[in-house]
Amino acid sequence: MQKRKITKAQTVAIVAVFAALNVITDSFGGLPSSGIWSSWNFLMEPLTGIILGPLLGFAATVMGVMIGHYIYFRDAYEFLFTMGAPIGAAVSALLFRGKWKPVLGYYTILFAAYFLTPVAWQLPFWGMWDTYIAFAILLVVIFLIKKGLWKHESTRLPIVLAVIAFVGLEADVLFRIFVFIPCQTYRLFYGLNVEDLQYIWGSGAIITPIKVALSSIATVTIGHPLLETLRKAGLLIHH
Numbered sequence: 077m078q079k080r081k082i083t084k085a086q087t088v089a090i091v092a093v094f095a096a097l098n099v100i101t102d103s104f105g106g107l108p109s110s111g112i113w114s115s116w117n118f119l120m121e122p123l124t125g126i127i128l129g130p131l132l133g134f135a136a137t138v139m140g141v142m143i144g145h146y147i148y149f150r151d152a153y154e155f156l157f158t159m160g161a162p163i164g165a166a167v168s169a170l171l172f173r174g175k176w177k178p179v180l181g182y183y184t185i186l187f188a189a190y191f192l193t194p195v196a197w198q199l200p201f202w203g204m205w206d207t208y209i210a211f212a213i214l215l216v217v218i219f220l221i222k223k224g225l226w227k228h229e230s231t232r233l234p235i236v237l238a239v240i241a242f243v244g245l246e247a248d249v250l251f252r253i254f255v256f257i258p259c260q261t262y263r264l265f266y267g268l269n270v271e272d273l274q275y276i277w278g279s280g281a282i283i284t285p286i287k288v289a290l291s292s293i294a295t296v297t298i299g300h301p302l303l304e305t306l307r308k309a310g311l312l313i314h315h
Contacts, residue, residue: 098140
């Protein structure tokens with residue numbers, strides 16, 4: 077099917093819709109003992125990037141979480157941590173479009189920063205098990221892309237969307253961990269000690285993957301029919 081270029085007005089309208097959806101989901105408190113995400117915005121994050129692309133997805137998510145954080149105010153520090161959301165959207169967008177090099181570079185740099193931080197050596201290694209799985213899956217995706225097997229046909233699309241949502245959300249998690257541990261905000265902002273961090277790592281190892289799973293399900297359930305509809309209408313943003 078030939079790609080039809082959408083107009084600027086249509087692009088602005090689609091971006092505005094997704095920015096509004098991000099505002100709405102970010103304006104409600106998340107699950108009890110929220111951990112990484114204190115709102116429901118994680119449900120919209122991968123889908124925003126997949127539909128809009130890396131730049132527009134990043135922009136729509138930034139607008140959404142910034143406004144949402146003012147409506148449902150946590151604390152001033154959360155405005156920094158929530159920048160992981162637009163990064164996660166951008167990572168999802170890049171991987172959906174087969175652009176794996178920036179994603180691999182991002183994961184590698186942030187993992188290195190974490191493991192080179194001395195306090196990280198005192199935290200449970202298994203506490204970040206979901207990010208390790210995401211990195212392993214990313215390597216598999218890169219292999220498939222190189223072999224020309226990373227396809228978005230209707231029959232494969234649900235699996236592709238689930239994988240992309242998982243890797244994108246874990247990229248968000250890694251950013252927040254980077255701010256929290258290598259940037260020392262656990263101490264500078266919150267005055268936490270190693271014992272506090274060990275407890276957070278243990279609880280986060282359970283709560284965060286549950287939220288990632290919920291978002292992956294939402295991305296597949298909503299994203300599959302939405303992408304097909306946008307493709308047929310010629311309204312899919314390809315860049």
